[in-house]
Amino acid sequence: MDTLGHILHGFNVALMxxxxxxxxLGCFMGTIIGILPGIGPAAGIGLLIPITFGMDPTSAxxxxxxxYYGAMYGGSTTSILINTxxxxxxxxTALDGYQMAKNGRAGAALAVSAIGxxxxxxxGIVALTLLAVPxxxxxxxxxxxxxxxxxLFALAAVSSLTGKSAAKGIISTVLGLMVATIGIDLxxxxxxxxxxxxELQDGVGFLIVVVGMFAIGExxxxxxxxxxxxxxxxxxxxxxxxxxxxxxxxxxxxxxGGLIGFFKGVLPGAGATIATMLSYTVxxxxxxxPEKFGTGMIEGVAGPEAANNAATCGAMVPLLxxxxxxxxxxxxxxxxxxxxxxxxxxxxFEKRPDLVWGxxxxxxxxxxxxxxxxxxxxxxxxxxxxxxxxxxxxLILAISAIGVYSINGNTLELQMALMFGVVGYLFRKIDIPLxxxxxxxxxxxxxxxxxxxxxxxxxxxxxxxxxxxxxxxxLILAVIMVLLPVVLPRLRAMKDGPEDLDS
Amino acid sequence: MIIDRIISAAALxxxxxxxxxxxxxxxxxxxxxxxxxxxPNLLGIALILAxxxxxxxxxxxxxxxxxxxxxxxxxxxxxLWMIGGVVMWTAIYFGVFDLAGYLLTTTIYLLVLxxxxxxxxxxxxxxxxxxxxxxxxxxxxxxLGVTLPKGMQPFESLSSAVDVVWTFAAxxxxxxxxxx
Numbered sequence: 001m002d003t004l005g006h007i008l009h010g011f012n013v014a015l016m017x018x019x020x021x022x023x024x025l026g027c028f029m030g031t032i033i034g035i036l037p038g039i040g041p042a043a044g045i046g047l048l049i050p051i052t053f054g055m056d057p058t059s060a061x062x063x064x065x066x067x068y069y070g071a072m073y074g075g076s077t078t079s080i081l082i083n084t085x086x087x088x089x090x091x092x093t094a095l096d097g098y099q100m101a102k103n104g105r106a107g108a109a110l111a112v113s114a115i116g117x118x119x120x121x122x123x124g125i126v127a128l129t130l131l132a133v134p135x136x137x138x139x140x141x142x143x144x145x146x147x148x149x150x151x152l153f154a155l156a157a158v159s160s161l162t163g164k165s166a167a168k169g170i171i172s173t174v175l176g177l178m179v180a181t182i183g184i185d186l187x188x189x190x191x192x193x194x195x196x197x198x199e200l201q202d203g204v205g206f207l208i209v210v211v212g213m214f215a216i217g218e219x220x221x222x223x224x225x226x227x228x229x230x231x232x233x234x235x236x237x238x239x240x241x242x243x244x245x246x247x248x249x250x251x252x253x254x255x256x257g258g259l260i261g262f263f264k265g266v267l268p269g270a271g272a273t274i275a276t277m278l279s280y281t282v283x284x285x286x287x288x289x290p291e292k293f294g295t296g297m298i299e300g301v302a303g304p305e306a307a308n309n310a311a312t313c314g315a316m317v318p319l320l321x322x323x324x325x326x327x328x329x330x331x332x333x334x335x336x337x338x339x340x341x342x343x344x345x346x347x348x349f350e351k352r353p354d355l356v357w358g359x360x361x362x363x364x365x366x367x368x369x370x371x372x373x374x375x376x377x378x379x380x381x382x383x384x385x386x387x388x389x390x391x392x393x394x395l396i397l398a399i400s401a402i403g404v405y406s407i408n409g410n411t412l413e414l415q416m417a418l419m420f421g422v423v424g425y426l427f428r429k430i431d432i433p434l435x436x437x438x439x440x441x442x443x444x445x446x447x448x449x450x451x452x453x454x455x456x457x458x459x460x461x462x463x464x465x466x467x468x469x470x471x472x473x474x475l476i477l478a479v480i481m482v483l484l485p486v487v488l489p490r491l492r493a494m495k496d497g498p499e500d501l502d503s
Numbered sequence: 504m505i506i507d508r509i510i511s512a513a514a515l516x517x518x519x520x521x522x523x524x525x526x527x528x529x530x531x532x533x534x535x536x537x538x539x540x541x542x543p544n545l546l547g548i549a550l551i552l553a554x555x556x557x558x559x560x561x562x563x564x565x566x567x568x569x570x571x572x573x574x575x576x577x578x579x580x581x582x583l584w585m586i587g588g589v590v591m592w593t594a595i596y597f598g599v600f601d602l603a604g605y606l607l608t609t610t611i612y613l614l615v616l617x618x619x620x621x622x623x624x625x626x627x628x629x630x631x632x633x634x635x636x637x638x639x640x641x642x643x644x645x646x647l648g649v650t651l652p653k654g655m656q657p658f659e660s661l662s663s664a665v666d667v668v669w670t671f672a673a674x675x676x677x678x679x680x681x682x683x
Contacts, residue, residue: 050649051647051649053649054648165557167553167554167556167559167560168557170552170553171510171550171553171557174546174550174553175517175550177549178546187539188530188538192528192543193521220586220589220590223620224582224585224586226620227585388621388624388627390619391621391628394616394617394620395613395635397593397612397616398613398636401597401600401609402639405650409652411597411601414597414600415598418593418597425586430510432510448542451542455537460537
């Protein structure tokens with residue numbers, strides 16, 4: 001069967017009643033997770049993986065992906081109504097969205113983010129469909145050395161782009177790689193860093209780290225915020241629709257945001273957060289009235305929201321075609337793949353076209369479902385925000401316990417999850433980003449494997465990593481990524497002089 | 504910026520511990536030219552380099568005249584105690600999870616947490632704690648087939664009682680559906 005046939009067959013898979021149901025379930029739970037203030041997409045996927053045990057992998061992954069992009073939709077609601085973005089990628093939406101809500105245009109803000117998300121999301125999936133095949137074909141030519149360099153580049157990009165300090169990002173990455181080395185070394189059969197604990201022989205469970213750092217750690221941070229003070233919820237008033245004028249102002253930001261979002265999403269590390277910032281900046285710069293941004297400009301909601309969702313689809317590209325996630329949430333998604341014994345990457349397109357295209361095509365359907373969930377039904381979802389924070393956060397802790405215990409029925413693993421929760425809480429306090437560590441943990445095993453394979457092929461000659469043009473390019477890019485945050489501010493300072501200070 | 508210095512130092516210390524632990528990995532020289540130590544050694548070195556990089560970053564930040572934010576130690580300490588308390592309470596919860604079973608431990612765990620963080624609304628708190636523990640037990644164990652601890656005796660009989668009630672309820676519901 002040719003590619004077009006595979007893509008069309010994917011719709012057969014995605015339209016099966018059972019998979020439609022799981023798409024809906026994923027989108028539904030994703031929307032809730034996006035709206036819940038204390039929990040992001042990464043934690044949400046991690047907590048819900050245990051529910052899918054025993055399901056058909058295709059259905060399970062369709063549901064997981066639904067949670068992922070559904071959470072991105074839902075995130076805007078929290079930003080607009082209570083000014084507390086659940087995810088970093090919704091921070092930009094809060095700037096003007098919350099102001100719009102204060103001005104009585106909450107309905108319009110929610111509507112434009114739902115419509116913008118739908119349009120940009122659908123564009124993103126089309127682009128994903130078109131880009132996946134050629135990229136997978138290129139990736140098939142990669143040997144272990146190229147793969148190692150590619151992973152190095154991805155980790156370098158994520159380290160330097162997801163946080164304030166590149167050094168802290170690298171520390172987070174290396175710690176993740178170190179955790180990945182715990183357990184029995186598959187090639188030599190030697191136990192490493194297990195300290196005689198039998199539970200550590202199989203390595204530190206991926207879900208333990210994810211639930212610990214993202215769910216428990218996040219709850220601890222939120223509890224602290226909760227002790228300090230409360231956010232005010234703006235009641236949803238008026239019709240959930242846009243005036244003609246608001247709509248015409250939003251069209252171009254949505255198109256621009258969609259384009260920016262998708263390409264930023266494809267690149268590792270950049271991801272949704274940077275895409276939303278870029279989109280916001282672009283809209284502000286193009287606008288004839290830039291001084292009004294921050295007071296409730298609809299362009300400032302439409303652009304970033306579109307970028308956010310297009311980036312979500314863009315982020316699926318490297319995950320599916322290369323088997324290399326570029327963000328925390330896609331790393332958790334990859335962890336879910338691996339738990340089902342499925343290694344995402346170019347080979348998957350040949351071995352399991354039904355799974356890949358079923359998943360991609362289910363995203364078209366999921367986007368339509370999300371539009372319905374987020375427009376007419378948003379009033380229902382908003383009620384979740386009225387649950388007292390103290391109760392909500394307590395319940396998330398109990399759900400984390402269920403999630404971790406259900407993997408192996410082991411209470412030592414519960415304590416380990418708590419430990420990672422404390423680590424995650426501390427990392428947030430001292431500005432060490434979490435995403436690089438989780439990404440490194442997912443990639444660590446494969447990375448070491450390809451490193452050793454490459455060295456075995458070359459007879460322990462490290463020059464193997466600079467022998468092909470692809471590897472050299474990737475290594476140079478990796479070095480640039482690490483040096484960029486150090487060099488760029490200086491270049492800018494030289495160019496702009498003292499003006500730079502007030503930006 | 505003092506925190507960043509501490510992070511650098513802690514990273515260096517961790518790298519040293521990790522590199523030392525690496526030397527303790529037993530190796531057999533068979534086929535694999537690198538063995539299980541090579542990659543970890545690279546990681547140890549990478550962590551040292553990252554710690555140095557962070558140190559250099561803080562040097563630069565120290566030079567640029569950023570005013571140090573006035574710290575509020577008293578205020579912060581109270582939060583930290585609260586968070587520490589939650590962590591301890593959760594550790595205890597996990598510690599008796601197997602022994603006393605999911606239902607009882609979760610109910611008590613939630614009762615305490617909600618009465619601290621959702622103070623004064625005891626009726627809502629009691630209701631949520633009990634209903635959540637019961638509901639999640641039925642949902643996960645009975646419907647989704649996830650394993651959760653029933654606890655040792657005498658706690659086991661509590662879980663068993665819920666099991667029996669659920670079995671009756673489920674058969675009642677299904678018989679209604681069959682008739683309909």
